[in-house]
Amino acid sequence: MKxxxxVDYLESCNVCRVCQLRYLKARGNEYKNMDKTFQRLDVKLPEQSDETEEQPLKKPRLANCSTCLGLFSEDFQNQLIAGILETDFGKYDCAGMVLALSLPISLQMRQLSMWFALQRKFGRTAVSDHNAPDVPLKEAVKLILHPIVCGKLGKEHDANGLMINIDLRHSVETDEVAKLVELNKSAFPCKGKRIEISRGLLEKQYQPCHIKAELFEKYLPIPPAPVDESLQLQSIKLEGPLVCVAGRYRKLSRELSHTPWVLHGKRIMEDSIEEIIVRHVGLHFSETPEKITFMSSGREDVDVRCLGKGRPFVLEIPNAKCSSLSNQQAFGMEQAIDRSGTVSIHNLQVVPREELVHIKAGEEQKRKYYRALCVLDEPVTLDILQKLQIAESFDIHQKTPIRVLHRRPLHTRPRTIYSVKARVQRGNHRLLIIDIVSQAGTYIKELVHGEFGRTTPSISSIIGKPVDIQALDVVGIDLDWPADVNNAANET
Ligand SMILES: [Zn+2]
Structure with missing residues (x-):
């Protein structure tokens, strides 16, 4: 088959130039300059009736392409772009976009019909039963429609960008699907069961190796019938990208919960770290901040501060209307949160979704750095101080603390303490400042007082005296993520 x-045969079946190239198995850029591709493939260009006509391809044809129903026509592209511009498209400030087309089932049937037609015309040696003779529509949409639409809308193609969901219909569909249902009953009889005709089933079963042309033709014509009407845009729905914004927070208050603290339907605390951060960062990206997910690398108790470099956190923002954050904007948010006086954030930045593994994985292996202010019943002695200078790591066994038993199962967990270092608080000889490096997941308050032997050994059992904890700060978290950025210095 030359x-x-x-091409002559396809032309006679009213197949458009783009689809002709699909049947010539053109790839990638070959759709960009179609004339050149036809020439390279030794195909004559269509004769032009009028030399002065500007767009010879747009000369009026009575019908739409019988295999793509006009999907690749310029008229349809213009209709599609106009349709997209009528939506909230302008509200989304993202560099990338992706089209998600839902095509009428008729299109799939028409590809099969043309497959049969080509087999009849050129024989089954030239056109096999197993390999489709054309570049599949889905792929052609990516190769042809995507670059054109993205280009005209001034966006890059990005699978993680703004998703434009387009539902297409065609007037022949109802009739053709009804025939398909009948065809399916004859071709794949199935007693009793009702078979759902899905796109997946069509892709798998509707090939010449599973279905005979003669049977197909009883229901639907070979080659596919020409159509007058073009595709209809049923609906266009936009879905913004999932944007991840990371940073580190310091918790400066001993009266602030991590997430909204609600007990029996009543709020115990007015605000939370999550709400403060979402309030100042979320609105820039989203009109539905309630859909934002807040995650952090561990958390502290309400009465524990988190100082030092702070704790890494990330906001997962679905359907974001904007996907970038300038240093200046980030700095503005950092300052606004600082003004809360209870939380302070820095290193605020948009991060790729793949980097979320840092915050989700390996929690158990991480080290945590604490500073505890402890009080004894009697003045600290040199002997006590010496016992609390521990440079070598040691293991403890910790039963689930009574205070969290209502939400955590009762277990005894082994935990490693990497080091302990104590000094006396100036001006009060009963107060000790103890720096502790522990494995993540250690309950520090219980490590200090021992909770009636439920944690062994404990600071209390090591010195053989009761110890009480007055205040606790997290001073470091062993996670070097996200990267350091100085939003104040890099204003852009
Ligand atoms: Zn076509």
Missing amino acids: NQEL
Whole structure:
């Protein structure tokens, strides 16, 4: 089968130029300069009736392409772009976008019909039962429609960008699907069971190796019938990208919960770290901040501060209307949160979704650095101080603390303490400042007082005296993520 013969036959079946190239198995850029590709493939260009006509391809045809129903026509592209511009498209400030087309089932049936037609015309040696003779529509949409639409809308193609969901219909569909249902009953009889005709089923079963042309033709014509009407845009729905914004927070208050603290339907605390951060960062990206997910690398108790470099956190923002954050904007948010006086954030930045593994994985292996202010019943002695200078790591066994038993199962967990270092608080000889490096997941308050032997050994059991904890700060978290950025210095 010569390319020219194939094209002549397709032309006679009212197949458009783009689809002709699909049947010539053109790839990638070959759709960009179609004339050049036809020439390279030894196919004559269509004769032009009028030399002065500006767009010879747009000369009026009575019908739409019988295999793509006009999907690749310029008229449809213009209709599609106009349709997209009528939506909230302008509200989304993202560099990338992706089209998600839902095509009428008729299109799939028409590809099969043309497959049969080509087999009849050129024989089954030239056109096999197993490999489709054309570049599949889905792929052609990516190769042809995507670059054109993205280009005209001034966006890059990005699978993680703004998703434009387009539902297409065609007037022939109802009739053709009804025939397909009948065809399916004859082709794949199935007693009793009702078969759902899905796109997946069509892709798998509707090939010449599973279905005979003669049977197909009883229900639907070979080659596919020409159509007058073009595709209809049923609906266009936009879905913004999932944007991840990371940073580190310091918790400066001993009266602030991590997430909203609600007990029996009543709020115990007015605000929370999550709400403060979402309030100042979320609105820039989203009109529905309630859908934002807040995650952090561990958390502290309400009465524990988190100082030092702070704790890494990330906001997962679905359907974001904007996907970038300038240093200046980030700095503005950092300052606004600082003004709360209870939380302070820095290193605020948009991060790729893949980097979320840092915050989700390996929690158990991480080290945590604490500073505890402890009080004894009697003045600290040199002996006590010496016992609390521990440079070598040691293991403890910790039963689930009574205070969290209502939400955590009762277990005894082994935990490693990497080091302990104590000094006396100036001006009060009963107060000790103890720096502790522990494995993540250690309950520090219980490590200090021992909770009636539920944690062994404990600071209390090591010195053989009761110890009480007055205040606790997290001073470091062993996670070097996200990267350091100085939003104040890099204003852009
Ligand atoms: Zn076509």
